[in-house]
Amino acid sequence: MAPNERGRDEIPGMIIFDGRQAMKGYALNKMCFSFNSQENREAFRRDEDAYCDKFSLTAEQRRAVKDRNVLALLSAGGNIYYLAKFAGIFGLNVQQIGAQQTGMSEEEFKAMLVRAGGQ
Amino acid sequence: MAPNERGRDEIPGMIIFDGRQAMKGYALNKMCFSFNSQENREAFRRDEDAYCDKFSLTAEQRRAVKDRNVLALLSAGGNIYYLAKFAGIFGLNVQQIGAQQTGMSEEEFKAMLVRAGGQ
Amino acid sequence: MARIVGGIATSHVPMIGSAIARGLQNEPFWKPFFDAYKPVHEWLEAVRPDVAVLIYNDHGLNFFLDKMPTFAVGAAAQYYNGDEGWGLPVVPPFPGYPELSWHVAESVMADEFDITTCQEMLVDHAFTIPMALLWPGEGSRAIRTVPITVNHVQYPLPSPARCYKFGQAIGRAIESFDDDLRVVVMGTGGLSHQLDGKRAGFINKPFDLMCLDKIVGDVEAITRLSTLDLVRQAGAQGVEFQTWLVMRGALTGEVVKKHSSYRVPISNTAAAVIVLENKYPALAEIA
Amino acid sequence: MARIVGGIATSHVPMIGSAIARGLQNEPFWKPFFDAYKPVHEWLEAVRPDVAVLIYNDHGLNFFLDKMPTFAVGAAAQYYNGDEGWGLPVVPPFPGYPELSWHVAESVMADEFDITTCQEMLVDHAFTIPMALLWPGEGSRAIRTVPITVNHVQYPLPSPARCYKFGQAIGRAIESFDDDLRVVVMGTGGLSHQLDGKRAGFINKPFDLMCLDKIVGDVEAITRLSTLDLVRQAGAQGVEFQTWLVMRGALTGEVVKKHSSYRVPISNTAAAVIVLENKYPALAEIA
Ligand SMILES: [Fe+3]
Ligand SMILES: [Fe+3]
Numbered sequence: 038m039a040p041n042e043r044g045r046d047e048i049p050g051m052i053i054f055d056g057r058q059a060m061k062g063y064a065l066n067k068m069c070f071s072f073n074s075q076e077n078r079e080a081f082r083r084d085e086d087a088y089c090d091k092f093s094l095t096a097e098q099r100r101a102v103k104d105r106n107v108l109a110l111l112s113a114g115g116n117i118y119y120l121a122k123f124a125g126i127f128g129l130n131v132q133q134i135g136a137q138q139t140g141m142s143e144e145e146f147k148a149m150l151v152r153a154g155g156q
Numbered sequence: 157m158a159p160n161e162r163g164r165d166e167i168p169g170m171i172i173f174d175g176r177q178a179m180k181g182y183a184l185n186k187m188c189f190s191f192n193s194q195e196n197r198e199a200f201r202r203d204e205d206a207y208c209d210k211f212s213l214t215a216e217q218r219r220a221v222k223d224r225n226v227l228a229l230l231s232a233g234g235n236i237y238y239l240a241k242f243a244g245i246f247g248l249n250v251q252q253i254g255a256q257q258t259g260m261s262e263e264e265f266k267a268m269l270v271r272a273g274g275q
Numbered sequence: 276m277a278r279i280v281g282g283i284a285t286s287h288v289p290m291i292g293s294a295i296a297r298g299l300q301n302e303p304f305w306k307p308f309f310d311a312y313k314p315v316h317e318w319l320e321a322v323r324p325d326v327a328v329l330i331y332n333d334h335g336l337n338f339f340l341d342k343m344p345t346f347a348v349g350a351a352a353q354y355y356n357g358d359e360g361w362g363l364p365v366v367p368p369f370p371g372y373p374e375l376s377w378h379v380a381e382s383v384m385a386d387e388f389d390i391t392t393c394q395e396m397l398v399d400h401a402f403t404i405p406m407a408l409l410w411p412g413e414g415s416r417a418i419r420t421v422p423i424t425v426n427h428v429q430y431p432l433p434s435p436a437r438c439y440k441f442g443q444a445i446g447r448a449i450e451s452f453d454d455d456l457r458v459v460v461m462g463t464g465g466l467s468h469q470l471d472g473k474r475a476g477f478i479n480k481p482f483d484l485m486c487l488d489k490i491v492g493d494v495e496a497i498t499r500l501s502t503l504d505l506v507r508q509a510g511a512q513g514v515e516f517q518t519w520l521v522m523r524g525a526l527t528g529e530v531v532k533k534h535s536s537y538r539v540p541i542s543n544t545a546a547a548v549i550v551l552e553n554k555y556p557a558l559a560e561i562a
Numbered sequence: 563m564a565r566i567v568g569g570i571a572t573s574h575v576p577m578i579g580s581a582i583a584r585g586l587q588n589e590p591f592w593k594p595f596f597d598a599y600k601p602v603h604e605w606l607e608a609v610r611p612d613v614a615v616l617i618y619n620d621h622g623l624n625f626f627l628d629k630m631p632t633f634a635v636g637a638a639a640q641y642y643n644g645d646e647g648w649g650l651p652v653v654p655p656f657p658g659y660p661e662l663s664w665h666v667a668e669s670v671m672a673d674e675f676d677i678t679t680c681q682e683m684l685v686d687h688a689f690t691i692p693m694a695l696l697w698p699g700e701g702s703r704a705i706r707t708v709p710i711t712v713n714h715v716q717y718p719l720p721s722p723a724r725c726y727k728f729g730q731a732i733g734r735a736i737e738s739f740d741d742d743l744r745v746v747v748m749g750t751g752g753l754s755h756q757l758d759g760k761r762a763g764f765i766n767k768p769f770d771l772m773c774l775d776k777i778v779g780d781v782e783a784i785t786r787l788s789t790l791d792l793v794r795q796a797g798a799q800g801v802e803f804q805t806w807l808v809m810r811g812a813l814t815g816e817v818v819k820k821h822s823s824y825r826v827p828i829s830n831t832a833a834a835v836i837v838l839e840n841k842y843p844a845l846a847e848i849a
Contacts, residue, residue, distance in 0.1 A: 039668035039738070041431055044503050050474030051511055053503075055430035056637065056664025059340060063681055070339045072360045108472070117471035117511070118335040118428050125361025131289075131543050135475035146476055147540075153478035154539030158381035158451070160718055163790055169761030170798055172790075174717035175350065175377025178627060182394055189626045191647045227759070236758035236798070237622040237715050244648025250576075250830050254762035265763055266827075272765035273826025341683070342629050345676035384718040389632035389676040389728075392716060396628070429679060431671035441676075 054116050062114020065102075068092035069119035078126050107138050173235050181233020184221075187211035188238035197245050226257050277375075277452040280322040281533070281553050282526050283315060284462040284490075284519040285408055286546040287331065287401040292363050295407050311536035311548060312408050318533050318550050319409060324459035326372055326419045327409075328379070328449060330442075330521040331401035331463040332427040334359065337393070343429045344391035346441060348383075349398075349422040350376035357397040366403050372419040375452055379421060382448030388441055398422055401515075405463040408548075425521060427464075427514055432502045438517040439498045442524020449525065462522030464515025466537070467508070468544035476543060477510040483537065483545050486516060491532045491551065494523050512544075519549075529554045564662075564739040567609040568820070568840050569813050570602060571749040571777075571806040572695055573833040574618065574688040579650050582694050598823035598835060599695050605820050605837050606696060611746035613659055613706045614696075615666070615736060617729075617808040618688035618750040619714040621646065624680070630716045631678035633728060635670075636685075636709040637663035644684040653690050659706040662739055666708060669735030675728055685709055688802075692750040695835075712808060714751075714801055719789045725804040726785045729811020736812065749809030751802025753824070754795075755831035763830060764797040770824065770832050773803060778819045778838065781810050799831075806836075816841045 045053040052058060059066075068089065071077045081088040089099050101109035105127065110120050124134055136146040164172040171177060178185075187208065190196045200207040208218050220228035224246065229239050243253055255265040291308075294300065300309045336357050338344065353368045380392050402422055406415040423445070426432055433441070442460075449458050466486065469477040486509075489496040498520060505514045523530075533550040540546075578595075581587065587596040623644050625631065640655045667679050689709055693702040710732070713719055720728070729747075736745050753773065756764040773796075776783040785807060792801045810817075822836040 038740075039431075039665070039672045039735075041434065041502065041672045042668050045430075048474070048503075048507055051469070051472035051506075053430055053506070054428070056660065056667065059429060059637070059664070059681060060639075060660050063340065066340055070335060073336060073358055075358060078360065111471055116335075116340075116428060121470070122335065122360030125359075128362070130361075131470055134470065135543055138471070138475045139473055149476050150478060150540035150543060153476075153480060154545070157453075158378070158385045158448075158718075160385045160721065160789065161381050164717075167761070167790075167794055170756065170759035170793075172717055172793070172798075173715070175373065175380065178350070178377070178394060178716060179352075179373050182627065185627055189622060192623060192645055194645060197647065230758055235622075235627075235715060240757070241622065241647030244646075247649070249648075250757055253757065254830055257758070257762045258760055268763050269765065269827035269830060272763075272767065273832070338629070340679075340681040342625070342631065342634070342678055342680055344629065344631055344678040345671070347629070381718045384632070384720065387724055387727075389720065389724070391629055391631040391678050392627075393629055394627040431668045433671065433676065437674055437676070440674075 052111055058114050058116070062116060064092050064094050065098045065110065065113060065115050066119045068094065069115065069123045072122035072126060081126060107134055171230055177233050177235070181235060183211050183213050184217045184229065184232060184234050185238045187213065188234065188242045191241035191245060200245060226253055277449050277454060277456040277458050279446060279449055279525060279553055280324055280457045280459055282460045282462070282522045282551045283409065283549070284522050285405050285548040286465060286541065286544055287404045287463040288542045288544045288546060289363055289400050290542040291408065292400050292404045296364050308538055308541060308546065311538065314534040315409060315548060315550055322457060322459070324418065324457045326375060326421065326456055326458045327461055328421045328423065328445065328458060329402055329405065329461040329463065330423045330425060330518045332515055332518060333424050334399050334401060335428065336399035337397040338428070340429060343426055345426050345433050346388060347391040347393050347424045348376055348380050349393050349396040350380065351394055351396055354396055354398045354420065354422055356403050359399055363400055367416070369398065369406065369416060370419050372421055376421045378452050379445060379448040382451060383441070383444040386444040386447065388444050396422060401463050405461060425517055432514060433517070434502055435500050435505060435517055435520055436498045438520040439494065439524040442521035445521065446525035460522045460525040462518035464518045465509065465513055466516060466545040466547050467510050467513040469510030470512055470543060474510070478539060478545050479508055479510070480539060480545065482508040483547065487535055487537060487547060487549060490519060490523055490549065491530060494520070523551070526551060527553045564736050564741060564743040564745050566733060566736055566812060566840055567611055567744045567746055569747045569749070569809045569838045570696065570836070571809050572692050572835040573752060573828065573831060574691045574750040575829045575831045575833060576650055576687050577829040578695065579687050579691045583651050595825055595828060595833065598825070601821040602696060602835060602837055609744060609746070611705060611744045613662060613708065613743055613745045614748055615708045615710065615732065615745060616689055616692065616748040616750065617710045617712060617805045619802055619805060620711050621686050621688060622715065623686035624684040625715070627716060630713055632713050632720050633675060634678040634680050634711045635663055635667050636680050636683040637667065638681055638683055641683055641685045641707065641709055643690050646686055650687055654703070656685065656693065656703060657706050659708055663708045665739050666732060666735040669738060670728070670731040673731040673734065675731050683709060688750050692748060712804055719801060720804070721789055722787050722792060722804055722807055723785045725807040726781065726811040729808035732808065733812035747809045747812040749805035751805045752796065752800055753803060753832040753834050754797050754800040756797030757799055757830060761797070765826060765832050766795055766797070767826060767832065769795040770834065774822055774824060774834060774836060777806060777810055777836065778817060781807070810838070813838060814840045
């Protein structure tokens with residue numbers, strides 16, 4: 038293990054996107070990267086299953102995509118920067134994504150951020 | 157000027173492909189890079205002018221393309237690795253390209269190489 | 276010879292971009308945020324830079340995992356923005372300065388930085404929003420740019436120390452460019468925030484304030500940290516502070532802080548801006 | 563722990579690929595050339611490597627000028643070959659070793675090499691031909707690979723010294739990989755040749771023979787040269803010798819030369835192959 042790799046698994050509540058995640062998530066991330074294009078976002082909307090087929094998503098990735106479950110997408114190898122493009126299809130902003138991941142309502146999540154500013 | 161740039165213009169009979177050439181040749185090199193695809197090579201063969209239009213080649217680059225003139229292509233910013241793909245369309249091999257650039261016949265050029273091996 | 280007139284670092288939160296696109300600068304929530312950029316505009320009017328060398332991290336617009344460079348230097352005549360997939364309007368292109376880009380590339384390579392050169396490069400919100408914040412309206416197309424990216428997508432990331440050294444090499448590169456130019460160096464991103472995981476919403480105000488302080492006169496206090504220290508202290512996306520370290524590295528040893536502002540939250544992020552001026556006796560000479 | 567059993571460097575001239583594709587190995591012109599690889603096959607049978615870390619330069623198949631990395635490390639499970647545009651038949655894919663790729667990436671980044679990682683990477687003739695020469699037939703798909711590229715297309719190129727140091731970092735990376743593996747490191751390209759300009763056809767046999775000699779026991783005699791020195795002495799494409807320097811850097815300080823061969827011309831090129839063995843007391847232990 039290279040020195041820069043030490044301790045990566047020890048930060049609670051997150052996954053460092055290193056080679057291990059990259060190997061798992063390539064198909065999913067490639068699909069999400071394709072959502073930079075309006076045409077591709079529409080193709081996904083039209084036929085979600087066919088679109089996932091095209092990128093050979095794993096069963097775990099398909100499940101997470103179907104459920105719009107960000108934590109599951111992350112654990113299936115998704116990278117947050119590409120997943121943001123997937124979330125964009127449903128008009129989800131980063132607060133809504135944050136709320137979903139932390140199990141809060143959007144208002145609770147926002148209130149938490151405001152509290153952090155008053156530390 | 158960075159230390160690694162010194163003396164680049166002083167080797168007779170060649171042009172170092174640095175930023176100066178890159179700025180000049182981008183359109184031409186991009187076109188030649190597209191010739192990695194059979195479909196694009198055929199599109200070029202079908203309508204050379206239209207294909208050059210698509211990549212917005214300069215007048216100098218178009219002239220050099222029309223003339224299949226390797227030295228002119230190089231001086232117009234072409235990079236030899238991409239130009240090789242252009243030459244591939246006409247089935248030219250590196251000896252034939254070498255012969256054209258040095259003003260030799262293919263046989264003379266090959267004989268020169270053989271002599272170099274006997275030094 | 277080119278001279279670095281100073282450095283600016285600013286957050287690049289997408290929500291700022293949509294506030295600009297919707298003209299909300301004078302709305303009660305946004306007014307104090309945008310007002311914090313007025314001293315930056317005044318400073319820019321005083322130092323009148325010709326070129327902005329802008330260090331940022333691409334968020335999956337120009338680079339994908341098939342070719343993910345640690346450090347990339349743009350070398351195009353124009354930089355186009357593009358659709359990032361989540362609704363920010365695409366803005367018109369920005370003029371480049373390829374001669375300076377190539378000089379920077381040559382110089383940092385001679386200093387053993389193994390860059391990727393990009394003769395086409397789509398610039399994302401981390402480039403366009405800081406440009407819009409610093410030069411609102413037409414002004415952002417009147418200045419020429421050299422975009423430089425730092426990988427924050429795929430680990431391994433460069434360390435804070437490597438980023439700072441990269442900045443030092445960029446500084447040497449700019450100052451050895453033959454043309455008489457005034458150059459402003461920019462870093463964009465941060466401060467603390469985290470988008471992903473159960474840790475989403477993480478913010479660390481004390482750490483941010485420490486960084487805002489130390490970046491002026493004691494940058495080694497930060498470059499001593501590992502990338503993972505930054506993640507721990509500033510959140511997963513707080514590592515964007517590395518672009519600030521590149522900017523800071525490009526300045527001379529001693530700098531003067533001309534302005535700074537800190538505001539939490541903008542979207543999920545602790546937003547900040549800072550203006551640092553190089554202590555140049557030479558600055559007056561090229562006035 | 564992984565062990566480097568040795569290094570091989572070989573030319574990768576496209577014409578070799580078409581000779582293989584057309585089955586000309588026993589033709590009078592080609593027989594002596596291919597026969598020079600028999601001692602290499604014998605050595606490979608003796609040391610039985612599990613993995614080949616192959617350093618080469620892409621000739622415009624995988625990389626274009628929009629994203630041109632100085633050093634790139636492949637991190638894919640499979641590496642596909644592709645149409646290069648001038649008629650070489652496309653060959654089936656090669657198995658990768660992504661876990662080792664990522665370990666190399668992490669380790670060289672920690673050593674301050676600013677690589678580009680490639681989770682998809684088309685490998686060109688500079689990869690496929692050396693694989694076919696070393697493991698004719700099916701054998702080249704029985705070994706797993708980590709492809710690593712050095713930019714020889716767009717200046718600035720890395721210097722010979724930087725390439726050698728990169729090789730040293732790759733060596734440290736491999737030898738710190740946890741799995742019990744025998745690794746062969748390969749460099750491909752060279753020796754002297756020039757394809758472009760009025761200088762096309764340039765060959766420098768005395769310089770090549772010097773390099774073949776010094777790479778064994780006095781590599782600093784070569785790493786002292788600048789990239790431009792290499793161009794002057796070995797021709798524009800002779801800079802491919804830098805891949806040999808990366809390979810050599812990955813070996814231990816002392817090596818034994820097991821085999822070498824030199825032949826001019828193959829196509830426009832001075833073709834050579836060399837086998838270097840690490841002086842490992844440890845080699846027997848993992849037998
Ligand atoms: Fe960001
Ligand atoms: Fe080659």
